[in-house]
Amino acid sequence: xxxxxxxxxxxxxxxxxxxxxxxxxxxxxxxxxxxxxxxxxxxxxxxxxxxxxxxxxxxxxxxxxxxxxxxxxxxxxxxxxxxxxxxxxxxxxxxxxxxxxxxxxxxxxxxxxxxxxxxxxxxxxxxxxxxxxxxxxxxxxxxxxxxxxxxxxxxxxxxxxxxxxxxxxxxxxxxxxxxxxxxxxxxxxxxxxxxxxxxxxxxxxxxxxxxxxxxxxxxxxxxxxxxxxxxxxxxxxxxxxxxxxxxxxxxxxxxxxxxxxxxxxxxxxxxxxxxxxxxxxxxxxxxxxxxxxxxxxxxxxxxxxxxxxxxxxxxxxxxxxxxxxxxxx
Numbered sequence: 432x433x434x435x436x437x438x439x440x441x442x443x444x445x446x447x448x449x450x451x452x453x454x455x456x457x458x459x460x461x462x463x464x465x466x467x468x469x470x471x472x473x474x475x476x477x478x479x480x481x482x483x484x485x486x487x488x489x490x491x492x493x494x495x496x497x498x499x500x501x502x503x504x505x506x507x508x509x510x511x512x513x514x515x516x517x518x519x520x521x522x523x524x525x526x527x528x529x530x531x532x533x534x535x536x537x538x539x540x541x542x543x544x545x546x547x548x549x550x551x552x553x554x555x556x557x558x559x560x561x562x563x564x565x566x567x568x569x570x571x572x573x574x575x576x577x578x579x580x581x582x583x584x585x586x587x588x589x590x591x592x593x594x595x596x597x598x599x600x601x602x603x604x605x606x607x608x609x610x611x612x613x614x615x616x617x618x619x620x621x622x623x624x625x626x627x628x629x630x631x632x633x634x635x636x637x638x639x640x641x642x643x644x645x646x647x648x649x650x651x652x653x654x655x656x657x658x659x660x661x662x663x664x665x666x667x668x669x670x671x672x673x674x675x676x677x678x679x680x681x682x683x684x685x686x687x688x689x690x691x692x693x694x695x696x697x698x699x700x701x702x703x704x705x706x707x708x709x710x711x712x713x714x715x716x717x718x719x720x721x722x723x724x725x726x727x728x729x730x731x732x733x734x735x736x737x738x739x740x741x742x743x744x745x746x747x748x749x750x751x752x753x754x755x756x757x758x759x760x
Contacts, residue, residue: 433482435459435499437542439490439533440506442469444612445547445605445649449504450474452653454483461496464507465489467521468514473612490529491521494536502660503544505533508581510549512701513618519577526581527588534592534600543599545660546589548667550606550708551579560675560709563604563667573703586667593665601664603656606671606710610649610730611737615745620644621731624682625738628689629746638700640679645709647672648730651723658719671710672723684727688735 436453440446441462446469453460454477462474463486477483488494490507508525509515515522530546537544553561554569569579586602593600609621616626627634647670655670676684682695715721738746 433457433459434501435461436502436504437461437463437496437500438504438506439463439529440469440508440547441485442466442471442473443506443510444473444610444614445608445652446506447473447612448610448649448653449506449656450477450483452657454480458482460484461486461500463488463490467518468509468614470614490532491524492532494532496536500536500540500542503533503537503542504547504656504660505530505544506547508547509578511614511617511619512575513616515578516574522577523581526585530585530588534589534598538592538596538598543601543660544589545601545603545656546585548586548602548604549578549582550604550669550671550710551575552583552586552604553705554579555703555705556707559707560673560711561669562711563669563714570703575703599665601659601662602667603659604667604669604710605652606669606708607644607646608649608652608671609646610734613734615738615741616748620678620681621646621734622738624685625689625735626746628685628691628693629738631691631693633694633696634682634685635698636678636682636695637698637704639697640682640695641677642700642704642706643675643677643708644681645672645675646727646730647723648725651725655715655719655721658721662719664718668714668718669710669712670715671712673709673712674727675709676727684731688731
């Protein structure tokens with residue numbers, strides 16, 4: 432019999448690629464999303480498959496799934512600053528109430544659960560690169576705190592279930608990931624730069640551009656997450672690409688990639704924006720025998736081709752989702 436995996440946040444960027452991965456590995460996939468930031472077009476190609484089903488549901492409400500569930504991957508959360516600054520309460524709720532509900536479901540089903548944490552738990556780090564033993568340098572009450580603290584609580588309650596209930600848990604600390612199906616106007620660096628270039632706009636760099644990021648192509652990220660789920664390692668693990676680049680250098684790469692002649696303009700650095708981001712993936716290499724394989728040049732070319740093929744309507748539209756009904760506490 433096929434094993435069954437429940438994937439929350441399944442209509443989002445990373446969640447949809449995880450659906451593809453588990454379908455390709457011949458799992459039965461139950462996809463769940465409330466579609467606040469997700470989009471059904473990301474998983475519409477799977478709807479006709481016998482071993483795929485979709486639940487339109489908010490995991491901050493009680494979660495019930497009939498039948499056997501072997502694995503749960505909790506990826507339901509706003510992940511971009513534009514989103515979690517618009518829906519701060521929902522962001523906190525999905526990291527706390529949502530995680531609690533899914534841990535309870537995992538306990539009921541005797542399922543192994545992997546939760547999607549983030550490099551943002553490190554805050555604006557004082558060590559470089561960041562390893563899993565670093566506790567972070569965070570601002571709990573800053574504008575980014577709604578996301579950072581939701582993820583830090585998520586890790587804490589997951590480890591509590593692991594230690595107190597003996598639940599099989601896995602924690603993936605995900606660093607910047609990119610690829611096809613990213614939302615063009617979600618505020619993250621790569622779609623923001625590519626969108627500006629394709630629209631003929633100047634590229635906006637915050638601060639002086641000396642801050643760094645490390646970008647991992649989605650296929651590599653998904654493979655790392657998959658291996659972590661099937662491993663015996665219960666503590667948090669960094670999954671990302673350690674190839675670091677400054678934002679200014681990356682903006683120039685985008686201009687070269689797109690063949691445009693835009694200028695770079697500078698804006699003030701947002702509050703608590705981390706100045707350095709680079710994962711130490713020693714544990715992933717040793718325990719999972721995993722490291723990224725797709726070069727930034729190859730990954731960015733694939734990503735650019737995806738965005739280049741969007742319609743003009745998609746390219747020029749701004750984010751218009753109505754978050755108001757979800758922003759209640």
